[in-house]
Amino acid sequence: MILTPTGLESLRSQLIVSCQAYPGEPMRDPRTTAQMAASAVIGGAAAVRVQGLADVQHTRAAVEVPVIGLWKDGHDGVFITPTLRHALAVANAGAHVVAIDGTRRHRPDGLSLAATVAGFRADSHALVMADCASYDDAAAAVDAGADLIGTTLAGYDGQRPKTHGPDLELLEQIAAAGLGKPLIAEGRIHTPDQARQALDAGAYAVVVGTAITHPATISGWFATALHS
Numbered sequence: 001m002i003l004t005p006t007g008l009e010s011l012r013s014q015l016i017v018s019c020q021a022y023p024g025e026p027m028r029d030p031r032t033t034a035q036m037a038a039s040a041v042i043g044g045a046a047a048v049r050v051q052g053l054a055d056v057q058h059t060r061a062a063v064e065v066p067v068i069g070l071w072k073d074g075h076d077g078v079f080i081t082p083t084l085r086h087a088l089a090v091a092n093a094g095a096h097v098v099a100i101d102g103t104r105r106h107r108p109d110g111l112s113l114a115a116t117v118a119g120f121r122a123d124s125h126a127l128v129m130a131d132c133a134s135y136d137d138a139a140a141a142v143d144a145g146a147d148l149i150g151t152t153l154a155g156y157d158g159q160r161p162k163t164h165g166p167d168l169e170l171l172e173q174i175a176a177a178g179l180g181k182p183l184i185a186e187g188r189i190h191t192p193d194q195a196r197q198a199l200d201a202g203a204y205a206v207v208v209g210t211a212i213t214h215p216a217t218i219s220g221w222f223a224t225a226l227h228s
C-alpha cells in the first residue's frame with residue numbers, strides 16, 4: 001500500500017499512537033514495538049508512529065494501518081530523522097510516512113528542509129511529516145513541500161515554552177493560518193480530554209505516545225501521586 005495525500009483522509013479526526021521505547025529500556029525491542037502498535041490498533045488507532053528501521057519493518061508486518069516512521073540519531077539538536085540519508089532509509093524500511101525534523105535549524109548534512117524534501121521525492125513515494133516547533137517552522141515546512149505538519153518539537157528547542165499539556169496556543173495559531181496541509185497535534189497529550197482539546201484547537205489528527213505506550217513514565221505518574 002502506498003499512502004497518497006488523498007489517502008490521509010483516513011486520518012481525519014483520528015488517533016495516532018506513537019510506540020517508542022528508549023535506548024537501554026526493557027521494552028526496546030522491535031517485536032515489542034510491533035506488538036504495542038497492533039494493540040493500539042485494536043483500541044482504535046488509525047495509524048502508528050515508530051522509531052528505528054527494525055521497528056518500522058516489524059510494525060509494517062504487524063498492522064494494516066499507515067506507519068509513520070522516524071529514525072532518532074542522537075538526542076541533541078536535530079536528531080529526528082536528521083538527514084536525507086536517514087529519511088530514505090526509513091522509507092526503504094517500509095514507512096508510509098517519514099517524520100523528519102521540521103525546524104529551521106542547521107541540519108547535519110547541510111541540506112535545507114526544502115532540499116531534503118526534494119531529494120526524498122526523487123527516490124521515494126512515501127509522504128513527509130515535518131516535526132515542527134513553532135508557527136514559523138510550520139509555515140516554512142509547508143513552503144518546503146512537507147505533506148503533514150506536526151507540533152512534535154514544540155517546547156523542545158527553545159522557541160516556545162514547554163507547556164504542561166499540549167501546546168494548544170500553537171495549534172490554534174497554525175490552524176488559523178490555514179496552511180493547507182494536515183496539522184498533526186503531537187507532544188504531551190496525556191489524557192483523552194487533552195486529545196479532544198487538540199482536535200478542537202484545529203488539529204487534523206492527534207498523536208499520543210507516552211500516555212499510552214511508555215509504562216515506565218506512566219508508572220512514575222502514579223507512584224509520584226501516591227508519595228506526594
Ligand SMILES: CC(=O)N[C@H](C=O)[C@@H](O)[C@H](O)[C@H](O)COP(=O)(O)O
Pocket residue numbers: 018020070080152153156186187188189207208209210211
Ligand atoms: C520530542 C521528541 O523527541 N518526541 C518524540 C518523537 O517521536 C517522542 O519521544 C514522543 O514520545 C512523541 O513525540 C509523542 O509525544 P508524547 O510522548 O509526549 O505523547
